[in-house]
Amino acid sequence: MPKTTLYIVRHGQTEWNVEKRMQGHKDSPLTELGEWQARWLSEALAPIKFDEIYSSSSGRAVKTAEIISGKPKDQIKVTDQLKEMHLGVWEGEIQATIRENDQKRFSSFWNDPEQFEANGGESFIDVQKRVLPELQRIIANHTGKNILIVTHTVIIKILMAYFEERPLSKLWDPPYIHPACLCKVELEEGKHRICLHGDISHYKHEAVGLY
Known part of the structure; x- marks a missing residue:
């Protein structure tokens, strides 16, 4: 069986991230820094040819996917199944x-x-029941491909916990899922290997003026 590689990415920083507001199914635009974070990752992944690109239907994820891949929205498979956890009455509210x-x-x-x-x-x-079947569908439909998936913090935590066999009780254990961080998982012959988890080595910290 040929190797399938998943590149799982959180969207770049947004205006509500800066304001420490819960987003969930609601949305806010990427900040200037958020767009730079996506560009930095695009540069780091430039040698990779993505055979399939998936994104949450939330604008912040779609924009990040466009920047990373260099592809317009109509060449990205946009799905509600990869949207962030629906946070109900908390959405748009400040965490404090x-x-x-x-x-x-x-x-x-x-x-x-x-x-x-x-x-x-x-x-x-509920999120597990929504997201894990979507993950399995993507893997089954694109065996042997390089697949970019742009989504959100809770979704990435759920996906990586699945690969780690981490119980839900330890979902928030490290690593932290930074904006535009990268997780890379290789699947081959019924086994998987986590190559990167929450990686931000593509960040260019010399761009101090953007922080």
């Missing part, structure tokens, strides 16, 4: 406000994800 007004649920989100119950949104188990 949520922590103050919904302490028990906020603590559960970060410290006890197995038991988290969203107010009008998804649980982490």
Whole structure:
């Protein structure tokens, strides 16, 4: 069986990331730094020919996928199945406000994800049921290909936990999923190998004026 390689990327920094707002299914544009983060990754991945490009349907992910791949949206497979976790009434709210007004649920989100119950949104188990079948479909349909997947923090945590066989209770263990970070997973002969997890070696820290 030929080797399949997944390049799983979080979108670049957004305006709401800077404001520390929960985004979920809502959206905000990439910042200037967010676009640079995607460009830096595009440069690092320039030698790779992507056979398939998938993106969450959220604008911040699609824009990141366009920058990384150099392809227009109509050449990217855009899917709702890769959207961020639906956070219900939290979406658009500042994290500090949520922590103050919904302490028990906020603590559960970060410290006890197995038991988290969203107010009008998804649980982490709901996200697993949505995302993991999509992952399996992508792998099955593109065996032996280089596949770029641009998505979101919780989705990446769920995907990488699947490959690591990490329990949901440890979902938030390191590494941190930075904007435009890269995870690389190779699949061959029924086995998989995690080559990169949350990698940001493509960041150009000399661009101090953008931070």
